[in-house]
Amino acid sequence: MSPLFSLNRRTFAGVAAAGVAALALPVLHAQPKLEKTKIALAVGGKAAFYYLPLTISEQLGYFKAEGLELEISDFAGGARALQAVVGGSADVVSGAYEHTINLQSKNQMFQAFVLQGRAPQIAFGVSTKNMPNYKSVADLRGKKIGVSAPGSSTNMMANLVLSRAGIKPGDVSFIGVGTAAGALAAMRSGQIDAMSNTDPVMTMLEQKGEVKIISDTRTLKGTVDVFGGPMPAACLYAPIEFIQKNPNTCQALANAIVRGLKWLQTAGPSDIIKTVPENYLLGDRALYLASFNKVRDAIALDGLVPEEGAKTALRALASFDPTIKPEKIALARTYTNEFAQRAKEKYKA
Numbered sequence: 001m002s003p004l005f006s007l008n009r010r011t012f013a014g015v016a017a018a019g020v021a022a023l024a025l026p027v028l029h030a031q032p033k034l035e036k037t038k039i040a041l042a043v044g045g046k047a048a049f050y051y052l053p054l055t056i057s058e059q060l061g062y063f064k065a066e067g068l069e070l071e072i073s074d075f076a077g078g079a080r081a082l083q084a085v086v087g088g089s090a091d092v093v094s095g096a097y098e099h100t101i102n103l104q105s106k107n108q109m110f111q112a113f114v115l116q117g118r119a120p121q122i123a124f125g126v127s128t129k130n131m132p133n134y135k136s137v138a139d140l141r142g143k144k145i146g147v148s149a150p151g152s153s154t155n156m157m158a159n160l161v162l163s164r165a166g167i168k169p170g171d172v173s174f175i176g177v178g179t180a181a182g183a184l185a186a187m188r189s190g191q192i193d194a195m196s197n198t199d200p201v202m203t204m205l206e207q208k209g210e211v212k213i214i215s216d217t218r219t220l221k222g223t224v225d226v227f228g229g230p231m232p233a234a235c236l237y238a239p240i241e242f243i244q245k246n247p248n249t250c251q252a253l254a255n256a257i258v259r260g261l262k263w264l265q266t267a268g269p270s271d272i273i274k275t276v277p278e279n280y281l282l283g284d285r286a287l288y289l290a291s292f293n294k295v296r297d298a299i300a301l302d303g304l305v306p307e308e309g310a311k312t313a314l315r316a317l318a319s320f321d322p323t324i325k326p327e328k329i330a331l332a333r334t335y336t337n338e339f340a341q342r343a344k345e346k347y348k349a
Helices: 003-029 049-059 079-085 096-104 154-163 181-188 201-207 219-226 242-245 247-266 269-275 285-298 309-320 337-346
Strands: 036-044 071-074 094-096 110-115 122-127 144-147 173-176 195-200 211-216 234-239
Touching: 003 234, 036 173, 049 071, 049 269, 049 285, 071 079, 071 144, 071 154, 071 337, 079 096, 094 211, 096 154, 096 309, 110 242, 110 247, 110 337, 122 154, 122 219, 122 242, 144 154, 144 181, 154 195, 154 219, 154 309, 181 195, 181 242, 195 201, 195 211, 201 211, 201 285, 211 219, 211 242, 219 285, 219 309, 234 242, 234 247, 242 247, 247 337, 269 285
Parallel strands: 036 071, 036 094, 144 173, 144 195
Antiparallel strands: 094 234, 110 234, 122 195, 122 211
């Protein structure tokens, strides 16, 4: 064998080996290219525990770590956040899962792709100031009921509770009060007679004796009592067309949320206090932490939407909204677990 041939063969072998290594690198290390790195996300009441996973993932830099630049717009309630996406000023909603069912009934196809809450975390309470002699839900006929925003999940929960007492949505007045200081003020000033809202607001009112809780979905047990099964709550959802066009971007969003969910599984109260913005505490750290302990088991573990939960949501909506016909809803199209499943595997959530 000539020295030249030997050298060429060695050189070729080295080049070939380097080529194989180079081919292997993208598979092992490269992140898929994001179709969209800037995302406009709309949320209804970001300071509520309902959206704690979103806040944690944002504050800890998990979205940035996935290559995303998030522009978060905070609205008074989920229905307003949804309007931003329908109107084209936002790409993705952080909102209640049941909106995807409502939208499909109106021929608008939206899909949830990562779950933040496995219970609605909404409590319905009656003002002890305005209604000291309250005896039953029937007493609420003709009354003013505060919700985060008309058409939001807090409104849906109120409708469900009222419908079981034979009270139709038109038999009461719903007033949007937000999910933070405005909600506290509306109840304390006597502007409303009852309120369906999230924590920390409801625990703050409850502990001061300002509301009497009559229906509660802040725990898994309470959720089953009210809805008859598991009820998916906050999630990230978007038009199906957006998800199909931007799968890598949706995967990055799901990754960040699932990473936040994993962090929350082991986080202590002091970790939460250090991570959330100061104004979320509403001036009372002790009550904020008491609220967190109350809703802790309602936070999703791995971002997956349970099939049974989707069925519960459809049943609940159809029970008080005659425009929703269960047989006409393609439930499997209202959510996908493919992104959350991959994120769960990546972060061992």
